[in-house]
Amino acid sequence: MIEEYLPKIYENCFNKALHVRHGALWAISELIIGLSGLSHISRNKKLEEAMQQIHKKDIEILKSGNDKKEFNERFNQLQQENNISLINSEMLGKIKNLLFDMEEKNLFKGKGAETMKLCINHFIQCSSLAKLEFNDEYLHKFQNLLIENSKHSNLDLQLSSASALKQLCLSYHNEDEDVNNNKGYVISSISKLIERSVKDSNIDVTRGYNMLFGHLSRSIILCMQQTLLKTVCHNMVPKGRANDDAEARKYAVRSQVEIIKTLGIESVDSAIIKDTLEHLFMATDDYTLDKRGDVGSWVREEAMRSLNILLDELFYN
């Protein structure tokens, strides 16, 4: 079945029509997940989301119809088998190179670029989740694509870039020694992001980068712990500039607590924790107004949520 349909889907990735191209690239990402035995994760998540929109009584009816225990057991077992080897090596090579071949043909530009960029993020997230083997050159390119997408003005695109980067980091850059010795490019590009998250005049860039910081893996954070925590902490409060962005501050607040959680509160310097708490209190006092109204409320709400998480961590550790 794979041999019959995968080449056709692959060819459709280069179709001129946006909807055909999008469907094909999305399907290849999903097939990678399905063949690597992880489709149950996204399936269950999607079903849960769908059930939230249904009345409780109806959910019970749906569940009571699902009484085929034997089938469910067999299906769950089959679903978790790793069958990625069913894709022949030539096709797998083509799939690994797919994004770059598409980029070469300018298929991510022009009309519908946002839709295709969401697809790129999905492809990278799925390939990382399936832990397909990529060399450093590919991983570097993936990382650059995600960083580029995180600068987009579309919030959905930024959020999906962040979650794809999280998966990429977890799958490929999560071993301390490896990141230190062999993956200098990861550290150098993240360091550049840290600088630009403070200085850049484009609010989409500062918002996107502040969002990304909360999704880095522990090994990457450890390489730049002090600078990262101090910068994000600084980004949580207004800098008194004309292009200060409330949403960037909101994501900085969220990321700061995420970074501390990823590191484990016990391994963070107590001075930084104190500084973070002070800045969180300052964020709860953010009453910035602009033509959209009380935009500071986004920061205040996020600060309250983050304080809750941080104080919980402090209390239990």
Place this chain on the structure above:
Amino acid sequence: MKPHVESLSTHLCILFLFDREINCRRAASAAFQECVGRQRTFPYGIEILTEADYFTLSNKTNAYLNVSCFIAQFKEYYKPLVNHLVNTKLEHWEEETRQLSGKALSVL
């Protein structure tokens, strides 16, 4: 009727699982039910009816990701379902349908 049973049953299945409109899915399911009751020649008709009914098909995600898996276990239906997803639904005009079709393919 006999020569048409196989194609009718698979087409009705595709319709009640993957149609965008809830009314079409429910209508196809009702038609399938009638055919199973009257013809008794639809492959695995009773088994399918226990899973694919008015309620289980009312939610598109449930139809795509849950009911379709159950029906795909029967050889007669598996290939037409995959064929339809690849050739038609992955090129659907609606983004959500394309995404769901991708997920359904991965699950199948």
